[in-house]
Amino acid sequence: MCEAHHVIGRRGLLRGSALLGGAGLAAMVGGCTTAAPATGGGAQPSAAKGPVPSTGTHLVLLGTQGGPIPGKRAAVSSALVVDGSIYVIDAGSGLTLRFSEAGLDFKKVRAMFVTHLHSDHVADYFNFFSLNWTNWDFGKQTVEVHGPGRASANGPAGSPVPGLPITPTAPLVTPGLATPGITDITDLSVRANAYDLNERLRSTRRQGDHALEFTGLSGPPMMRPHDIAVPAAASIDVLAPKIAPIPVYRDDKVEVTATLVDHPPVFPAFAFHFRTPHATVVFSGDTTPCQNLFDLASGADVLVNEVMAVEAAVAKFDGTPIHDTMEIQFTSAHTPLHSRPAAQGRPAVPGVGAVARTVNAKALVLTHIYPGDGTVSDAEFRSSVAADYRGPVVVGNDLMTLDLAALAKH
Ligand SMILES: [Zn+2]
Ligand SMILES: [Zn+2]
Numbered sequence: 001m002c003e004a005h006h007v008i009g010r011r012g013l014l015r016g017s018a019l020l021g022g023a024g025l026a027a028m029v030g031g032c033t034t035a036a037p038a039t040g041g042g043a044q045p046s047a048a049k050g051p052v053p054s055t056g057t058h059l060v061l062l063g064t065q066g067g068p069i070p071g072k073r074a075a076v077s078s079a080l081v082v083d084g085s086i087y088v089i090d091a092g093s094g095l096t097l098r099f100s101e102a103g104l105d106f107k108k109v110r111a112m113f114v115t116h117l118h119s120d121h122v123a124d125y126f127n128f129f130s131l132n133w134t135n136w137d138f139g140k141q142t143v144e145v146h147g148p149g150r151a152s153a154n155g156p157a158g159s160p161v162p163g164l165p166i167t168p169t170a171p172l173v174t175p176g177l178a179t180p181g182i183t184d185i186t187d188l189s190v191r192a193n194a195y196d197l198n199e200r201l202r203s204t205r206r207q208g209d210h211a212l213e214f215t216g217l218s219g220p221p222m223m224r225p226h227d228i229a230v231p232a233a234a235s236i237d238v239l240a241p242k243i244a245p246i247p248v249y250r251d252d253k254v255e256v257t258a259t260l261v262d263h264p265p266v267f268p269a270f271a272f273h274f275r276t277p278h279a280t281v282v283f284s285g286d287t288t289p290c291q292n293l294f295d296l297a298s299g300a301d302v303l304v305n306e307v308m309a310v311e312a313a314v315a316k317f318d319g320t321p322i323h324d325t326m327e328i329q330f331t332s333a334h335t336p337l338h339s340r341p342a343a344q345g346r347p348a349v350p351g352v353g354a355v356a357r358t359v360n361a362k363a364l365v366l367t368h369i370y371p372g373d374g375t376v377s378d379a380e381f382r383s384s385v386a387a388d389y390r391g392p393v394v395v396g397n398d399l400m401t402l403d404l405a406a407l408a409k410h
Contacts, residue, residue: 051103052104052401053081053403054083055083057081057083059080059401060079061400061401061402062078063094064398066334066371066372072374073397074098075092075120077089077090077091077092077095077098078283078304080254080274082253082254082276082278085251086108088113089115091112093124096127102399106135107137107141111251111256112145112146114146115269115286116263116266122185129222130197139220145186146225148228149182149228149229149230150177150181151163151268152178154230155235155236156237162235163267164179165236182225183226190215230243234260234268239263240262240287240290243292255274258272258273259273260292261284262287262292266333269285269286271293273300279404280301281300284303284306286306287306289335289349293355297359300361303356303361304365304367305367308334310330312376313370314326314331316375337381352366353385353388357388363392365402365407366385366395367396392410
């Protein structure tokens with residue numbers, strides 16, 4: 001029975017893998033659909049079939065794993081494709097490969113947005129550009145990159161290392177620039193890759209007498225980084241004070257705003273809100289549930305939220321020297337799968353389903369899934385969320401493509 005065809009069509013709502021479904025949403029398997037609690041959740045992803053449609057707003061999940069540890073999923077990154085133009089959100093390890101596997105055209109990339117500077121969100125940042133140089137629209141295409149500036153720009157007065165936690169005995173890498181921002185990372189990456197860049201400029205990357213140069217030395221750069229300015233009231237001591245959304249980027253297809261989220265001890269860490277002609281979508285980044293995210297995501301068509309199955313995550317570090325610090329990180333800096341009651345002086349924390357219900361999102365997409373290795377099955381993620389949230393739920397897998405307007409209408 002293909003009961004969902006009237007909603008999503010044969011190639012519509014989701015391609016590339018099986019899914020999902022909080023409240024009767026159907027899973028599309030092999031061109032047909034099966035009723036909701038069906039098989040989809042635990043299935044491994046397969047490559048997206050055919051090009052992403054050039055009309056509408058589609059979310060392509062390129063990497064869906066939380067954390068930097070290599071696993072079955074690529075680290076987190078997503079592409080939002082709006083009437084054929086591409087906007088990349090985060091650049092975890094695997095972005096460059098998955099982007100190619102998804103059949104996306106680098107020439108269509110207009111902008112990239114980086115939520116924060118943990119390695120699982122930026123490891124493929126410079127690679128994405130330097131490895132795509134033959135796909136660049138030489139001299140015509142400049143990808144605007146928006147991400148965190150230096151944490152120290154808002155560091156508390158008098159701190160010896162503004163922007164970093166105080167652990168006085170810990171050594172620092174490059175203490176003179178201990179918290180480089182996205183502009184610094186870009187500059188430093190160009191320097192670190194000077195041999196490859198210069199060798200190619202002098203040999204293969206040429207057109208007649210002209211060097212096909214992408215760092216901006218002799219023409220428009222391939223990418224242009226921008227540090228997102230944050231209110232002065234925010235710092236590593238006050239990570240996410242209540243703020244109005246920060247305008248970040250606008251063109252004829254999208255309007256993007258950001259807010260500060262609560263991902264201790266990282267500062268700044270952002271969530272992004274996209275308004276397109278077809279849908280509104282919010283990317284939570286990494287955060288414990290916080291008011292700024294609730295405000296940004298209120299009424300959104302689709303909430304793309306990180307999720308952590310905390311007990312299973314902590315158990316992965318049982319018996320290791322970093323167990324205790326990982327437990328603190330997992331319980332204080334991420335969105336749990338299950339709501340947690342107040343205990344031991346700590347406030348209650350809503351689970352990801354409760355977050356989606358609180359903001360009244362029309363649909364929820366889980367990404368940055370941890371553990372993402374099957375320790376907790378996709379079906380378990382889905383059923384746990386369904387206890388708190390009745391809208392459609394997609395448990396993300398790499399290379400899923402979602403029609404966001406269709407998903408929100410389900
Ligand atoms: Zn992360
Ligand atoms: Zn993080």
